[in-house]
Amino acid sequence: MIQSGNLYADLSGYYDLFCAEVDYAAQCAFAKRAYDCFANSGGHHYLDLACGTGAHILPMQSYGFVATGLDNSADMLAQAVRRCPNAEFILSDMSALEASCHYDLISCFLYSIHYSHPVSSLKLTLKRTFDALKPGGVFIFNTVDITGINSRHFVSTRVETEHSIMSFTSGWTYCGAGEAMHLHLSINQQVKADSAQSSEKRVWQDKHTMTAISIHGLKQWLQETGFEVTLLEHDYSRLQAWAGESFNIIVVAGKPL
Numbered sequence: 602m603i604q605s606g607n608l609y610a611d612l613s614g615y616y617d618l619f620c621a622e623v624d625y626a627a628q629c630a631f632a633k634r635a636y637d638c639f640a641n642s643g644g645h646h647y648l649d650l651a652c653g654t655g656a657h658i659l660p661m662q663s664y665g666f667v668a669t670g671l672d673n674s675a676d677m678l679a680q681a682v683r684r685c686p687n688a689e690f691i692l693s694d695m696s697a698l699e700a701s702c703h704y705d706l707i708s709c710f711l712y713s714i715h716y717s718h719p720v721s722s723l724k725l726t727l728k729r730t731f732d733a734l735k736p737g738g739v740f741i742f743n744t745v746d747i748t749g750i751n752s753r754h755f756v757s758t759r760v761e762t763e764h765s766i767m768s769f770t771s772g773w774t775y776c777g778a779g780e781a782m783h784l785h786l787s788i789n790q791q792v793k794a795d796s797a798q799s800s801e802k803r804v805w806q807d808k809h810t811m812t813a814i815s816i817h818g819l820k821q822w823l824q825e826t827g828f829e830v831t832l833l834e835h836d837y838s839r840l841q842a843w844a845g846e847s848f849n850i851i852v853v854a855g856k857p858l
């Protein structure tokens with residue numbers, strides 16, 4: 602039977618398995634390199650927006666940052682608190698971030714900036730993030746251009762645990778107009794049979810509304826907010842200027858001194 606579930610609430614216990622193939626260490630090494638190249642604010646206060654279960658927090662602490670995570674899911678934050686006992690966490694929507702000139706580095710990974718929906722909320726998130734940075738601080742996030750959404754490109758991951766085989770599928774769809782796109786997630790769990798019982802299969806499906814954006818529109822909103830914008834190729838192994846062809850990019854947005 603197919604059930605509905607929310608990956609960031611009742612299914613949050615599966616989130617880290619869902620992301621088993623995400624290279625968090627590479628993303629954090631990239632964030633540190635970008636901070637070293639672009640930030641000029643003199644400190645090490647770090648905020649991860651939409652931090653989820655806190656996978657970026659520990660590596661960033663190991664680089665010497667004083668880390669804070671923000672997320673609007675209490676279930677995800679409960680896991681983040683267990684994983685990172687020495688970090689601070691804020692339960693809040695991104696667009697309601699309240700801080701003034703406090704952070705040197707703010708990140709938002711795994712396309713989570715698109716959760717700031719609709720566009721009016723996204724613009725508010727950009728403004729609140731700008732205000733939360735110290736002069737010379739940087740905001741780093743990844744994003745996808747709406748013209749790059751291809752509903753045939755769903756990604757699947759398979760993870761075997763002691764008691765079950767899990768398979769996770771995710772992909773975006775866009776109807777071709779308007780400011781909403783959808784992230785479709787499904788989790789299939791095949792519970793391994795023991796000698797007494799037959800195996801059991803469970804399937805959950807989840808659908809999230811996210812903001813559809815164009816890279817050029819986003820760049821303009823960032824500049825209107827006051828940021829100096831650098832667009833990079835979506836490659837966490839190096840800092841390379843965006844050639845203007847790919848749909849997925851990394852944005853480094855600096856708050857001028």
Ligand SMILES: C[S@@+](CC[C@H](N)C(=O)[O-])C[C@H]1O[C@@H](n2cnc3c(N)ncnc32)[C@H](O)[C@@H]1O
Pocket residue numbers: 609620650651652653654655656671672673674677693694695696709710711713716717718
């Ligand atoms: C794809 S997960 C990314 C988690 C983490 N950044 C990572 O890379 O593993 C998206 C996260 O965004 C959070 N989220 C969704 N909408 C949000 C919003 N409007 N404000 C703050 N957090 C939000 C969810 O609860 C979830 O933890």
